[in-house]
Amino acid sequence: MTYYYVVVFAAGFAGSFHCIGMCGGFACGLGRDPRGGAATAFRHLLYNSGRLTTYCFLGALAGALGQVICTSRGTTFTLLGGSLDAIERVLASVAGLLMIAMALHFFGLLRAFHRLTAGFVSSTFAMSLRSLLTTRNRAAPLAFGVVNGFLPCPLVYAFAAEAASTFQALSGLLTMAAFGLGTFPAMLMMGGIGRLLAPAWRQRGVWVAGGFIFLLGIITLGRGVLPFGAHMAHGLFGGHPA
């Protein structure tokens, strides 16, 4: 079970190099606090807690959604194992395919998601974010992080899909929490070394993240498609709470 979250954490860590490209600009925009290093650190911690809260919320929501769909057949959960398994399999397959698509997008092989992330939503968010950045309020970074978490981001979509395929609010939450914590180190360092990281390194980071997401996608898809798939995944990672 823990292995599973370690993989998610690692994917989040590698994926945060992607964040540097996307959300990094915002994090850098937070900048340094004139009141000193501790205040700066606090600022970035607030920002990242806001982000983490959003991710956890999305994860729990996705997990609960999966749970609702799977238990919507009433209390016959154990009795009608066969048919229920089918729904679970379909959901797992969809989530797996989604993750594989995201991974391909990271490798630059699929361009359709660009259109998803552009348009009204992002520009509206960007507008709110900009006005938040101009304020000197101490709580602003928290609000900033919360809003930032909702920014359309393929990485977040991918892990939300993964969280949904766990069919439980708690494990969905934990999945997204592991992912969010994975992005912590890079994003916390943003203020300092973010600007120094060469684009080539970011690209490598994105590829590694794509590899992890691809792996997770394959496993999730396997749970849906392979006979005894669910058990296989459990075996691989000590059985994650499906």
Place this chain on the structure above:
Amino acid sequence: MTAWVGGLCRHCLLPVGPRALQQTVNGESCSFCCYGCSIAFQVRSGKTEEWEAAWLLIRLGIGGFFSMNIMLFSLLIYGGVFTGADARILPIIDVLLLILATPTVIILGGPFLRETLVEGARGHLTSSALIVLGVGAAYFYSTIAVFEKNAQVYFDTATMVLMLFTLGRYLEAAGRARAARDLEPLLAAERENVRVVQDDGTESLCPVRQVETGTLVRVRPGERIAIDGVIVEGASHADEAVMTGESRPVEKSLGSAVIAGSVNMEGPLLIRSSGSGSATRWAQICRSVRDALIRRSPIHRLADQAVALAVPGVLVLGALTVIYWAQWLPLDRAMLMGVAVLVVACPCAVGLAAPLATSLCIGRLAHHGCLVRDAGTLESLARVRLLAFDKTGTLTLGKARLVAIETDGSAINEALAKAAGLEQHSEHSLGRAVVKAAAEQSIKAAVARDVRAIPGRGIAGQIDGAIAAAGSLPLMRDLEFAIAPALAECGRRAEANGYSVIYVGWAGKTRALISLDDTPVAGARFTIDALRTRGIHATVLTGDLAPAAQRVAAALGIEDVRAGLAPEAKRVVLAGYNRSRDKVAMVGDGLNDGPVLADVDVGIAVGTATDLARETAAVVLPVDGLWLLPWIIDCARIAGKTVRANLVWAFGYNFVALTLASLGMLQPIIAAAIMAGSSILVILNSLRLERLPDPTPWQQAADQTSGQENIYHDTRLPVALGAAVKQG
């Protein structure tokens, strides 16, 4: 809800609507349409209240942080995590939720509570009262439940409902801000400041309306030129797209005229104003657009009234729901159903349905110089099925054009050369047409001496030592120039057919007659064809003679012609059309047919004044803008469709959701989520109007459609000069 404060939002310049927010910024009282705008305005312009402004925006984020944490726990509880042995920590979690929920309710609910109280003091019941009541019920019930330690808590409901409604408000603000960016250049005239250069060389900022003729104004690169004037220093390019529709930058150098509303691109300019700052066309357009935005359309008014009536009704329905369900269910479940009813009935999207869409459409039209009096005009325009045209000045330029020369056997070229030689000295429009025709045919005008104009008759002088004259038949008689019977008959026929006729005589004889006709407006044929494909019937109503009207109508492909109508008769004819359900529009030049334009459903004036306040027409087209008509109708129809779709969606949604909620089939959080979703849909649907197509210039469109316009060019000049009929 019925109170209409009037005026535009200080930030986004859209109508403030019934939920106007009054605030003092920098000592000046400003009204805003929403919190988003007031914040954005204060952040942009405010100094002292910056902190306060930022705090308002941070509310959403902080509130989001708390309510998402609450929701996390709720999801875990509903997900069955705290069952069995873990159930004993539930009371602790309840206390934690109370701690998290209290600041959220204060931060997010504050604005709604304040609005309810302010409006309540004025005797109005607004939709925010529904939210306050619903959220308040959920919050206080849950607080009591925490201390009773035996009941379910609903903090998640209270906070998420607030969260989602705040989100809806902010999305509304974002949508308005986007629309405002589109309208900004059209509304900036009245608050724009200019940098006035004093005699001693110092510069000071002063409002545009204080600029007078001769004021020197400095305009930096990237700034908007706010006055009409002449460049006295510097060179640059100007972007005049908003004013003239010219998309390429126009080169400006010393001595060039610049027009207000254009943007100075790269070089600093010093401009000497050529008129008052408030008299520019740009300022007039801005005033008209502003007026148009303030006026509410009938459909908008209807929606507002429906909302005003709905709020008390919903309160009653909510109470009935609680009372009804409390008989069968525990009180908390019944209360939740009542909250769902209150939340779901909140008619946010209804209030959004009309103004955003119509504002965008009016702005879009104004970008191309087409001014619309109000949103109601747009609605009527979309339903126009019959379009009556005035002839002179609308379908025709009112400028004469030579169409034929008939002679008694003399050379045509000689007659034209002599006529042009005389008419060179004339200021009469018919005379100018003759000179122009000669120049077009490369015929050199004869040299005339001792030329004198005979008022009302024509012009006479000496050419090659003989008396020559051009003018009316009485002039020929005065000069005792004989006229051949065939030529005289020809002249009578031409005059009876509505042509203007100039007789040309020299050396004691009337030798030729020149027929002139009015020039059709370029692109008129294309316009009529385009209107027909849109299902609009075109007709001509004119005071002119029937033959002249018939000729123009035939050239343009209009079958229905009523000629010889006095303005009063035009009104009667139009009143006859008006009886049917469809709307009738009249296009005129706005000068002599003003009363007719004022009387009809939609009066459209072509290219006269731009200040709608002084216009009798409801729509003003730019000069040479007749070809824009089909596009305007398209825009009005698209806008109308958008508003109807918005209203159907908003009302339909409210109705269905309300039914479900009072049957107890809808969770309050889901209801609020769908509510926010429906606002988003309405905003997105309205913002599609940002992408209204630009009008295709008729020349391009005509080239694409098999060159119909070219055929028309041939038919309207039936008699080339060389083919003039010779009369014996």
